[in-house]
Amino acid sequence: MVVFLPPLLLLLLLLSGQLVQTSSHPHPDSCRLVQTAALCNHGQLSSVPLGLPGFIEELHLNHNHIQTLQNGPSYPALHTLSCPDNQLETVGSKFFSHTPLIEHLNFAVNNLHVGYQETSRALTTLSQLRVLDLSDNGLTEDMASVLLQNLTRVEHLNLSRNLLLRLDERSFRDMHQLRELDLQRNSLFEIDGAFLHMHRLQRLNLAFNYLPCLLNFQMVQLLVLNVSHNSLEWFISNQDLEETFQLETLDLSDNRLLFFPFLPTRSHLRNLHLSKNRLSFYEHLDSNATSNWTTSIHFYNLGGNLSGVMARLWSDDLHGDISSLELLDLSWNQVSYLPHGFVGSMPILTWLKMGTNCLEVLDLSREQLPGSLYELDLSNNRLTDLRASGGSVGELGNLTYLNLSQNSLQRLPSWWFSSLPSLVSVDLSSNPVGVCPSGHQDDSSCVVWRNIPSLKQLQLAGCHLGTLPDSAFSGTPLTHLELSNNPELIIQPTALQGLSRTLQHLGLGNTGLRDFDFSHFHHLKSLNLSGNSLTRLPDSLLSLQLTCLDLRNNRLSSLTASQASSLASSLQTVLLNGNPFNCCRLDWYWTFERTEALRMVDSWDVTCLGLDEQTHRVQLLSSPSCESEGEESVFWYVLLFLSVALSLVGISALCLLTFRPRTLPRAIKKKCWRPTPY
Numbered sequence: 001m002v003v004f005l006p007p008l009l010l011l012l013l014l015l016s017g018q019l020v021q022t023s024s025h026p027h028p029d030s031c032r033l034v035q036t037a038a039l040c041n042h043g044q045l046s047s048v049p050l051g052l053p054g055f056i057e058e059l060h061l062n063h064n065h066i067q068t069l070q071n072g073p074s075y076p077a078l079h080t081l082s083c084p085d086n087q088l089e090t091v092g093s094k095f096f097s098h099t100p101l102i103e104h105l106n107f108a109v110n111n112l113h114v115g116y117q118e119t120s121r122a123l124t125t126l127s128q129l130r131v132l133d134l135s136d137n138g139l140t141e142d143m144a145s146v147l148l149q150n151l152t153r154v155e156h157l158n159l160s161r162n163l164l165l166r167l168d169e170r171s172f173r174d175m176h177q178l179r180e181l182d183l184q185r186n187s188l189f190e191i192d193g194a195f196l197h198m199h200r201l202q203r204l205n206l207a208f209n210y211l212p213c214l215l216n217f218q219m220v221q222l223l224v225l226n227v228s229h230n231s232l233e234w235f236i237s238n239q240d241l242e243e244t245f246q247l248e249t250l251d252l253s254d255n256r257l258l259f260f261p262f263l264p265t266r267s268h269l270r271n272l273h274l275s276k277n278r279l280s281f282y283e284h285l286d287s288n289a290t291s292n293w294t295t296s297i298h299f300y301n302l303g304g305n306l307s308g309v310m311a312r313l314w315s316d317d318l319h320g321d322i323s324s325l326e327l328l329d330l331s332w333n334q335v336s337y338l339p340h341g342f343v344g345s346m347p348i349l350t351w352l353k354m355g356t357n358c359l360e361v362l363d364l365s366r367e368q369l370p371g372s373l374y375e376l377d378l379s380n381n382r383l384t385d386l387r388a389s390g391g392s393v394g395e396l397g398n399l400t401y402l403n404l405s406q407n408s409l410q411r412l413p414s415w416w417f418s419s420l421p422s423l424v425s426v427d428l429s430s431n432p433v434g435v436c437p438s439g440h441q442d443d444s445s446c447v448v449w450r451n452i453p454s455l456k457q458l459q460l461a462g463c464h465l466g467t468l469p470d471s472a473f474s475g476t477p478l479t480h481l482e483l484s485n486n487p488e489l490i491i492q493p494t495a496l497q498g499l500s501r502t503l504q505h506l507g508l509g510n511t512g513l514r515d516f517d518f519s520h521f522h523h524l525k526s527l528n529l530s531g532n533s534l535t536r537l538p539d540s541l542l543s544l545q546l547t548c549l550d551l552r553n554n555r556l557s558s559l560t561a562s563q564a565s566s567l568a569s570s571l572q573t574v575l576l577n578g579n580p581f582n583c584c585r586l587d588w589y590w591t592f593e594r595t596e597a598l599r600m601v602d603s604w605d606v607t608c609l610g611l612d613e614q615t616h617r618v619q620l621l622s623s624p625s626c627e628s629e630g631e632e633s634v635f636w637y638v639l640l641f642l643s644v645a646l647s648l649v650g651i652s653a654l655c656l657l658t659f660r661p662r663t664l665p666r667a668i669k670k671k672c673w674r675p676t677p678y
Contacts, residue, residue, distance in 0.1 A: 007650065048073050060085065074098045085110040090115030091122040102126050106133040108158070111329040113138035116147055124150045136161035145171055158182040167194035184208050195219060206230065220245050225544040228273065229254040234262035235667055252277070253329070264319025272325055276332040283339045284520050321623065322346050329353040332376065336549065342369035355379040355403065379427065383407040388416055397421055405429040411444045425457040429482070435470035451475035461485045461507065468495040477502040484509035484528060491516070508532070509550065519543050529554070530575070539564055545570040552602070553578035557585070564588035568595040577605035
């Protein structure tokens with residue numbers, strides 16, 4: 001039975017079906033709902049999607065093609081709008097009229113410099129805005145000042161990667177609640193009173209700008225200040241303030257400082273980063289002053305109320321309060337000595353980094369290193385002598401990491417390391433200091449490495465080591481031992497006795513090694529055998545469960561199938577380039593290639609020698625080109641054999657015809673002649 005519906009009723013049914021379909025799919029296909037967040041990233045959107053649930057609290061429109069935001073969406077619960085990396089130029093003044101609760105707004109990597117005035121009117125309607133990201137928008141300081149006016153409740157502001165040149169008291173005049181400000185990677189060269197009214201600002205990032213100096217620093221409430229990668233020649237705080245500075249971290253690295261910064265006289269400074277400057281100390285000029293030297297400097301034009309400051313080249317009154325320092329990084333400077341009592345004025349210092357300086361002599365007794373010291377880095381200096389007394393060494397009970405590498409140490413107390421009860425890691429690489437044999441006398445040209453129960457990591461690379469004596473590390477449970485770059489090293493059979501149960505990494509690169517029995521080191525995981533001219537792999541390696549093996553720059557032509565299978569079962573990293581591998585014997589390489597858990601770090605550089613005596617990249621070989629070349633050589637052998645055989649047959653026939661000329665005609669006549677029928 002067919003029922004005919006009236007046209008009006010049919011139209012109503014179609015409309016109701018369409019409504020049901022719309023309500024069952026409330027958001028576009030380009031968006032994904034996760035609880036109360038709508039993720040519409042990478043959707044090639046040109047506007048804010050409509051039809052999303054009205055209860056969403058977060059809307060993410062990252063990496064789309066939105067140029068303008070004009071018609072505001074009706075999402076009254078929205079408190080986070082993220083729209084970075086679009087082509088956004090303008091935000092309409094009424095865009096936020098239906099989203100008054102927005103607290104977090106991210107407009108990074110856009111073009112808001114185009115329509116910044118209208119965008120400013122839109123931002124003023126957000127009375128709850130606390131976090132604003134305007135980074136990388138091509139904004140100048142004048143544009144930023146317009147955009148930020150009347151934003152009185154913003155606490156976190158990001159203006160990094162813009163075009164700001166100069167800041168003054170008008171730049172952030174309405175932002176009294178600001179706690180964190182990021183201005184890195186602009187072109188700032190001057191700051192004139194821009195932060196004086198920000199009494200709640202705690203974190204300020206000015207890195208990667210062009211500031212020449214910071215003078216009269218008096219932001220007592222600041223906790224973290226980063227002014228790294230600028231052009232600072234001076235950092236002078238206001239030392240007349242009686243208030244205690246709350247500053248905990250000060251980063252002045254990668255600048256042009258000539259003098260130690262003039263820090264506040266009262267502070268809680270814990271971390272001071274001064275690496276990669278031109279800093280030095282000048283106390284010696286004061287003690288050796290003559291009529292040709294001046295022992296003080298007069299600073300002019302410091303700004304503010306300071307018309308001039310007279311200062312000695314080194315004065316305890318100027319370097320300020322450093323008693324609370326826990327980390328001091330002076331690496332990559334021009335420090336040739338430490339002033340008397342300088343380190344002693346930091347009683348809780350934990351990390352002292354002095355690498356890459358000009359230190360020549362270090363007297364631990366004179367420097368009075370604090371007992372709290374945990375890490376001491378003196379690498380890459382000019383040290384030739386290290387002096388210490390039993391009492392001064394005994395106070396370093398907390399010293400755990402010591403780096404003396406890349407010096408010229410020739411005098412070193414042989415007993416010094418065994419007197420440090422907490423020592424875990426020592427790097428003595430690139431120093432001409434040997435390993436003392438048993439029963440030695442007190443000889444400062446070698447070091448005793450026995451019976452140091454706390455020591456786990458020892459670096460002796462490039463120390464010009466000769467013979468490694470028997471039981472050189474007995475009683476010292478090393479897990480990492482680096483002996484590379486000692487080309488004349490001779491390891492006695494029992495030199496590493498006692499390390500079989502603990503050793504996990506062993507470096508023997510460029511030591512002239514030809515053979516070594518590794519079978520006793522069952523816990524060895526990482527082994528460096530590079531640069532040793534090995535022609536074959538030691539069989540003792542196959543009994544180990546290595547995870548990292550360095551075989552670079554040897555003379556290996558191939559590995560056996562059993563070696564490859566055994567190594568591939570445990571290896572995770574292998575280095576192979578610099579060996580003359582045979583292109584016709586690469587089965588081991590394909591075994592490594594097929595092992596998913598194994599990574600050949602330098603696989604692109606691994607080469608082999610083919611039958612044509614040419615070098616080929618192994619990765620570019622689809623398969624070894626040995627079969628076709630082998631078949632061709634067999635063909636030529638067969639052809640040569642046939643030529644010789646045919647020649648012999650021909651010679652035999654000629655001989656037969658010569659010596660028995662009637663035999664062949666008679667034989668032919670007998671076999672082939674038939675009488676004709678006529």
